[in-house]
Amino acid sequence: MLLCIDCGNTNTVFSIWNGSEFLSTWRIETNHKRTADEYYVWLTSLMMLHDMKVRIGAVVISSTVPRVVFNLRVLANRYFDCRPLVVGKPECQLPVAPRVDIGTTVGPDRLVNTVAGFDRHGGDLIVVDFGTATTFDVVAPDGAYIGGVIAPGVNLSLEALHASAAALPHVDVTMPEKAVGTNTVACIQSGVFWGYIGLVEGIVRQIRLERARPMKVIATGGLAELFEQGFDLFDSVEYDLTIHGLRLIHDYNKGLASA
Numbered sequence: 001m002l003l004c005i006d007c008g009n010t011n012t013v014f015s016i017w018n019g020s021e022f023l024s025t026w027r028i029e030t031n032h033k034r035t036a037d038e039y040y041v042w043l044t045s046l047m048m049l050h051d052m053k054v055r056i057g058a059v060v061i062s063s064t065v066p067r068v069v070f071n072l073r074v075l076a077n078r079y080f081d082c083r084p085l086v087v088g089k090p091e092c093q094l095p096v097a098p099r100v101d102i103g104t105t106v107g108p109d110r111l112v113n114t115v116a117g118f119d120r121h122g123g124d125l126i127v128v129d130f131g132t133a134t135t136f137d138v139v140a141p142d143g144a145y146i147g148g149v150i151a152p153g154v155n156l157s158l159e160a161l162h163a164s165a166a167a168l169p170h171v172d173v174t175m176p177e178k179a180v181g182t183n184t185v186a187c188i189q190s191g192v193f194w195g196y197i198g199l200v201e202g203i204v205r206q207i208r209l210e211r212a213r214p215m216k217v218i219a220t221g222g223l224a225e226l227f228e229q230g231f232d233l234f235d236s237v238e239y240d241l242t243i244h245g246l247r248l249i250h251d252y253n254k255g256l257a258s259a
């Protein structure tokens, strides 16, 4: 079975693919100090809890945090007796190479989202991922990542307000009833919620103008749900997009190796 690991700046997602479906998806806070042994104990206890008897024989990793890759490699080598495939490393091939400025390193999560989005929807696509950052990945008709947008993430914006303004409390993001807040918390919620609705609408409009063609918009990431309610921002919301892309990239590289 294949272990897919999607490591973001805030959270790391582990998911097990049995050849036809994902058996489970587990989330742990990203921490580069976590050792291979710690990952293994955590993973095996979750498997036991779910009564899962699986033998992992392959590992694929996307990590936006370079430092965590070392211990994830050790996890694969020591406990699953395999060399992991790491997206963004030279030995990991992509179906279509990104077309960006020379010397640019595209976040592996964005490359993975591009592959997954193209697989499900074809090209002329904008993939919006609400993670630590809010990213927009633009996918060309041939499936290439051709650039995009990086905006501060929703939770990051809320934390920044709290951290830098002495009188502003920490607030959880939610959809406020009205745009005009009549207390501090409601004002912050309005700023972030309606601000992000405007941000997404504005960026999508601008990208469509620039590309001068119809483009589908796909959203992923935990907070996509929040911005989906009652608005026509996205053609679809797919929480499993990144993990789906990891599986596709693994299969693609396996196919190349056996060809």
Ligand SMILES: Nc1ncnc2c1ncn2[C@@H]1O[C@H](COP(=O)(O)OP(=O)(O)OP(=O)(O)O)[C@@H](O)[C@H]1O
Residues within 6 Å of the ligand: 007, 008, 009, 010, 011, 012, 030, 130, 131, 132, 133, 172, 173, 174, 220, 221, 222, 223, 226
């Ligand atoms: N309604 C909500 N209010 C506040 N937080 C939420 C809500 N829904 C989801 N979240 C949080 O949003 C995060 C979204 O998860 P996701 O994996 O997409 O991004 P992340 O883990 O924050 O970022 P990264 O992938 O960059 O590490 C999760 O940590 C989840 O706890």
Ligand SMILES: CC(C)(CO)[C@@H](O)C(=O)NCCC(=O)O
Residues within 6 Å of the ligand: 008, 009, 064, 105, 106, 107, 108, 109, 110, 131, 132, 133, 135, 150
């Ligand atoms: C933008 C983030 C942080 C989103 O997870 C990640 O994709 C990243 O670190 N990217 C590197 C720069 C780039 O993608 O252009």
Ligand SMILES: [K+]
Residues within 6 Å of the ligand: 008, 109, 129, 131, 221, 242
């Ligand atoms: K993510």
